Amino acid sequence: MDILKNKGTLLLLGNEAVVRGALESGVNVATTYPGTPASEIGDTFSKIAKKADIYFEYSVNEKVAAEVAIGASVSGLRSIVSMKHVGLNVASDALATIAYSGVRGALVIAVADDPSCYSSQNEQDSRYYALLMNLPMLEPSTSQEAKDMTKAAFKLSEKLELPVFLRLSTRVSHVRENVKLGKIMKNNRKGCFEKNPMRFVNVPAGARIGHKRLLSQMEKAKDISEKSNLNQIVKIGKKPKIGIITSGVSYTYTMEAVKKLGIDASILKLGIVHPLPEKMCEDFINSFKKIVVVEELEPYLEKQIKALGAKNVHGKTTNDFPRTFEYTPDIVFNSMAKILGKKTVKTSEKLNAPSRPPVLCPGCSHRATFYAAKIASKDKAIYSTDIGCYALGVQLPLATADLLMCMGGGVGAAGGISKATKQKVIAFIGDSTFFHAGIPALINAVYNNHKFVYTILDNRTTAMTGHQPHPGTGITGMGNIAPNIKIEDIVRGIGVKFIEILDPYNVKKTISAFRRALEYDGVSVLIARHPCTLLELRKGKKKPYQVNQSKCKECRICIDRFGCPALYVDNKIHINPLLCVGCGVCAQICPAKAIGVKK
Numbered sequence: 385m386d387i388l389k390n391k392g393t394l395l396l397l398g399n400e401a402v403v404r405g406a407l408e409s410g411v412n413v414a415t416t417y418p419g420t421p422a423s424e425i426g427d428t429f430s431k432i433a434k435k436a437d438i439y440f441e442y443s444v445n446e447k448v449a450a451e452v453a454i455g456a457s458v459s460g461l462r463s464i465v466s467m468k469h470v471g472l473n474v475a476s477d478a479l480a481t482i483a484y485s486g487v488r489g490a491l492v493i494a495v496a497d498d499p500s501c502y503s504s505q506n507e508q509d510s511r512y513y514a515l516l517m518n519l520p521m522l523e524p525s526t527s528q529e530a531k532d533m534t535k536a537a538f539k540l541s542e543k544l545e546l547p548v549f550l551r552l553s554t555r556v557s558h559v560r561e562n563v564k565l566g567k568i569m570k571n572n573r574k575g576c577f578e579k580n581p582m583r584f585v586n587v588p589a590g591a592r593i594g595h596k597r598l599l600s601q602m603e604k605a606k607d608i609s610e611k612s613n614l615n616q617i618v619k620i621g622k623k624p625k626i627g628i629i630t631s632g633v634s635y636t637y638t639m640e641a642v643k644k645l646g647i648d649a650s651i652l653k654l655g656i657v658h659p660l661p662e663k664m665c666e667d668f669i670n671s672f673k674k675i676v677v678v679e680e681l682e683p684y685l686e687k688q689i690k691a692l693g694a695k696n697v698h699g700k701t702t703n704d705f706p707r708t709f710e711y712t713p714d715i716v717f718n719s720m721a722k723i724l725g726k727k728t729v730k731t732s733e734k735l736n737a738p739s740r741p742p743v744l745c746p747g748c749s750h751r752a753t754f755y756a757a758k759i760a761s762k763d764k765a766i767y768s769t770d771i772g773c774y775a776l777g778v779q780l781p782l783a784t785a786d787l788l789m790c791m792g793g794g795v796g797a798a799g800g801i802s803k804a805t806k807q808k809v810i811a812f813i814g815d816s817t818f819f820h821a822g823i824p825a826l827i828n829a830v831y832n833n834h835k836f837v838y839t840i841l842d843n844r845t846t847a848m849t850g851h852q853p854h855p856g857t858g859i860t861g862m863g864n865i866a867p868n869i870k871i872e873d874i875v876r877g878i879g880v881k882f883i884e885i886l887d888p889y890n891v892k893k894t895i896s897a898f899r900r901a902l903e904y905d906g907v908s909v910l911i912a913r914h915p916c917t918l919l920e921l922r923k924g925k926k927k928p929y930q931v932n933q934s935k936c937k938e939c940r941i942c943i944d945r946f947g948c949p950a951l952y953v954d955n956k957i958h959i960n961p962l963l964c965v966g967c968g969v970c971a972q973i974c975p976a977k978a979i980g981v982k983k
Contacts (some may be wrong), residue, residue: 387403387404387407387428387432388407388432388435388568389565390565390568390642391565391567392565393562393564393565394562395561395563395920396527396558396560396562396563396564397424397527397557397558397560397788398524398526398527398530398533398552398556398557398559398561398824399421399422399423399424399428399530399552399557399558399560400424400425400428400494400550400643401447401527401530401531401534401561402425402464402466402494402530402534402550402564402601402665403405403425403428403429403432403527403533404531404534404563405530405531405532405533405538406464406492406534406569407436407438407532407568407569408539408565408566408567408568409462409490409534409535409538409539409569410462410533410536410538410569410570410573411438411462411464411466411571411573411681412438412439412455412461412462412463412489412500412553412573412575413428413438413440413448413452413453413455413462413463413468414426414433414438414439414441414464414465415440415443415449415452415453415455415463415464415465415466416429416442416443416446416449416465416467417442417443417444417445417446417448417467417471417723417820418442418451418846418849418850418852419467419468419470419471419496419500419849420468420502420503420504420848421468421496421502421503421552421553421554421557421558421570422466422467422468422471422494422495422496422500422552422557422634423468423604423849423850424557424558424625425494425853426442426466426852426861427428427850427852428444428860429861430735430852430861430863432666433861433862434520434862435533436568437570437854439456439861439862440861440864441860441861441862442846442853442854442860442861443819444466444819444820444854444855445471445473445474445791445821446467446471446472446474447474447475447477447478447544447822448665448888449465449467449475450465450475450478450479450493451478452465452850452964453465453491454478454479454482454487454547454605455493456489457487457488457489457490457547458482458485458487458488458500458507458577458584459489459575459576459577460488460570460573460574460575460576460739461489461491461573461575462538462573463489463490463491463492464491464493464494464534464729464787464879465491465492465493466491466493466494466495466772467493467494467495467496468495468496468497468498468553468809468949469497469498469503469504469506469507469508469510469546469717470505470506470508471525472493472503472510472513473508473634474791474821475493476513476517476549476656476755478918479493479519479547479673480488480516480517480550481586481591481953482547482549482616483517483518483519483546483598484582484586484591484594484595484597484598484930485590485594485655486544486546486547486594486597486598487541487545487547487576487582487600488539488545488609489542489573489575489804490537490539490541490542491541491548491549492534492537492538492541492549492550492551492648493496493546493550493551494549494550494552494582495513495546495549495550495551496551496552496553496554496556496557497509497551497552497553497554497680497681497682498553498554499553499681499709499710499711499936500709500710500945500976501556502555504703504806505771505788505789505790507681507708507709508681508982509682509684510549510551511551511657511658511682511965512524512684513637514547514657514658514725515549515658515684515881518544518598518599518602518685519547519548519549519602519658520537520540520541520544520546520548520549520602520605520609520656520658520659520712521538521548521549521550521551521596521605521656521657521658521750521798522536522548522549522551522614522655523551523552523631523632523654523655523656523657523753523823524550524552524632524654524655524658525526525556525631525632525633525634525635525636525653526556526559526561526636526675527556527559527560527563528561528562528563528564529655530552530556531545531563533550533614533655535566536612537549537550539666540605540608541868543608543677544601544604544605544608546598546602549658551657552630552708552711553632553633553680554631555633555710556584556632558565558694559624560621561788563822563851565776566604581794585890587895587926589694593668597654605659606659606662608656608937609659609660609661610661610662610664612655612656612661614655614656615652615653615654615656616652616653616655616657616666617650617651617652617653617668618639618650618651618653619649619650619651620639620642620643620647620648620649620650620651620687621648621649623648623693624648624650624672624856625647625649625672625673625674626647626648626649626650626672626674626675626676627649627650627651627652627668627669627671627672627675627676628642628649628650628675628677628678628773628940629651629652629665629668629675629676629677629685629689629837630651630652630653630655630656630675630677630678630679631653631654631655631679632658632680632684632703632746632972633680633687634678634680634711634716635651635653635750636644636677637678637711637712637715637716637717637721638651638678638716639651640715640716640717641713641717642720644717645717645720645721645724645726647724650668650671650672652664652668652716654667656865657685658683660685660688660690665688665689665692666692666823667695667825669689669692669693673696674696674698674723675689675694675696675705676697676698676699676704676720676723677689677695677697677698677699677700677705677718678711678719678720679700679938680710680711680790680942681699681707681708682700682707683699683700683701683707686699686700686840687699687701692945694851695734695941695949699720699950700721701936703721704719704722704723706719711730714729714731714957715731716728716862718731725814726938729899731826741768741779742776742779742949743776743779743837743949744773744774744776744782744871745917745918745947745949746779746914746917746922746947746949746963746964746967747886747902747917747948747950747964747965747966747967747969748773748917749841749843749887749914749916749917749967750773750774750776750777750841750843750888750912750914751782751891751947751948752888752891752894752967752969753786753812753839753841753888753890753894754774754777754782754812754897755782755891755910755945755969755973756888756891756894756898756912756945757784757837757839757898758782758783758784758819758945759898760895760898761808761810761898761902763783764807764808765807765808765809765837765902766787766788766798766801766805766807766808766809766810767784767787767811767812767827768787768794768795768797768801768809768810768811768836769784769785769786769787769788769794769812769813770788770791770792770793770794770795770811770812770813770814770817770822771788771790771791771817772813772814772816772817772841772847772848773843773847773848774816775788775810777812779947780947781943781944781945781946781947782947784787784810785812787801788822789853791817791820791821792813792817792820792822792824793815793821793905794811794812795811795813795822795825795829795838796827796828796837797811798810798811798829798834798836798838799825799829799832799834801836802834802835803832803834804835805896808836808837809835809837810835810837810839810898810902810903811835811836811838811839812839812841812848813838813839813840813841813845814840814841814842814843814847815840815841815843815856816845816846816852816856817855817869818849818871818900819844819854819855819856819869821879822840823874826838826878826880826909827878830878830879830880830906831861832847832906833906833907834906834907835904835905835906835907836846836907836908837898837901837902837908837909837910838880838908838909838910838971839909839910839912840871840910840911840912841912841913842856842871842911842912842913843913843914843915843916843919844857844913844915844916845915845916845919845920847916847918848888851916851918851919855867856868856869856870856871863956872885872911875909875911877962880907880908880909881906882900882901882904882907882908882909883908883910883911884897884900884901884909884910884911885911885913886910886911886912886913887911887912887913887914887968887971888912888914889914889968889969890972890973891969891973892972894912895899897910898910907968919966919969920965921965925965925966926965926967927963927966927981927982928950928959928961928964928966928978928981928982929959929964929968929970929971929979929980929981929982930959930961930979930983931956931957931958931959931960931978931979932978932979932983933982935973935976935977935978936956936957936976936978937976937978938956938957939976940957941973941974941975942957942970942973942974942979943957944948944972945973946969946970948969948970949963950963950964950965951970959979959982962983966981
């Protein structure tokens with residue numbers, strides 16, 4: 385795939401289409417912190433940034449990513465920042481205020497929601513951020529629209545001098561579709577920050593002026609929304625008797641349902657979900673006795689449609705559509721069928737395949753760390769964990785996750801638990817998450833004399849989202865050599881007195897380190913450092929291990945306490961040589977010494 389080609393069509397993910405739309409808009413700067421389902425936006429920029437002559441970076445977190453993009457934008461450059469929905473929580477502080485100041489070059493905020501929590505801790509609806517910050521938001525339904533609406537977002541942002549949201553969802557981000565390409569715009573702008581303190585310095589006097597300015601610009605946005613072809617009415621049949629209002633991926637399900645039901649309907653497809661084209665909506669709802677609102681997650685559109693005076697509205701608040709999880713064509717079809725008094729259909733049968741919950745990879749050093757923590761604490765500790773591969777510690781037999789909230793939240797909460805109880809507390813945080821949100825919590829723990837074990841699981845990458853670099857890897861998102869910021873230097877600089885660096889593959893030493901850390905009177909830091917096994921496999925696979933059946937006592941410690949996926953039971957305990965990476969940890973925990981390198 386050559387996303388930089390100038391004409392024709394390309395089979396693109398929705399996320400890749402966003403990148404193409406930005407390129408066709410003459411983007412100068414792109415920033416992100418990786419997070420599914422938005423990761424491919426940043427990953428694609430990372431691959432093509434040098435060739436496309438744009439600046440790209442993986443920032444340490446979404447707030448910083450937004451601030452870098454804002455800095456470029458107020459300097460006159462066209463910028464885009466991408467993140468997942470919970471990342472918008474992190475970035476919201478900066479974005480809520482720059483809404484008052486506005487921007488000079490365009491600023492597009494691409495945010496991907498995750499209905500059904502496929503890879504997230506919640507399924508919040510980002511449309512409410514557009515309402516809260518009073519900024520425009522566009523919502524595509526397909527990959528083609530993702531590209532086209534990205535271009536529209538850049539134009540709208542530059543016209544209004546406001547940041548503009550582009551709201552995606554998991555299905556739009558990850559759908560593949562042939563996308564018709566436009567011409568890539570070469571933008572040779574040179575950034576220049578022109579001083580204007582009353583606009584860009586948000587002390588109270590400036591902020592009051594900025595708020596009025598924002599309201600004035602959003603009135604212009606309303607006029608644009610009324611006239612925009614991004615909002616359109618699609619008629620199915622000759623005499624529509626029902627009006628349907630929808631947006632995003634729900635539009636594609638709605639079209640399918642209407643055709644299967646064989647009804648005449650008029651569909652108001654909203655590409656601009658904030659500000660709504662109120663007159664267009666009012667004219668539409670007044671044309672029908674029955675209105676159906678089809679939207680995933682919260683009843684965002686439904687409540688606004690009702691506020692415009694719509695009667696007989698069917699949606700989430702009337703329990704005609706589910707309030708939680710993503711929609712499917714069957715869900716939309718059956719919900720509409722019930723509203724219309726038609727027969728429902730049996731939902732598509734799922735293959736009766738055995739369930740396979742996500743687990744840590746064979747050879748993952750986190751498993752060895754978790755095992756050591758449980759042995760050292762006699763499994764009596766409270767495990768406060770964080771966002772990353774290591775959240776999979778919640779699965780049996782490891783069971784090393786008692787609390788999980790957000791990035792950095794596990795170590796902050798560990799301090800609270802340590803003050804509230806006399807229980808031993810072990811916090812887990814990854815290396816990328818440490819840079820993202822773990823440093824303030826560690827400063828707080830030292831400052832307030834919290835007592836817990838702060839465990840940094842350093843696998844030398846941002847693993848779960850696709851092995852993106854971070855400040856500790858010595859390389860940037862554009863592939864340039866960068867300073868390798870050492871975690872231990874930061875920890876020492878904060879004032880931590882107890883710090884040990886260990887290799888989790890050495891189980892005995894890791895257990896001993898946890899025992900010492902648990903007894904320390906204060907915050908103790910363990911850095912469990914071993915490269916991600918997937919990265920090590922790229923260098924070549926080590927010899928796999930095997931079970932010596934004549935020595936095996938079938939105590940099942942390797943199965944019931946450690947649980948590496950390469951281990952399995954088929955009458956006796958075996959190791960799958962295709963999965964085994966040769967880490968040797970299972971051999972260390974076997975009391976019968978029945979596991980060794982396969983000869």
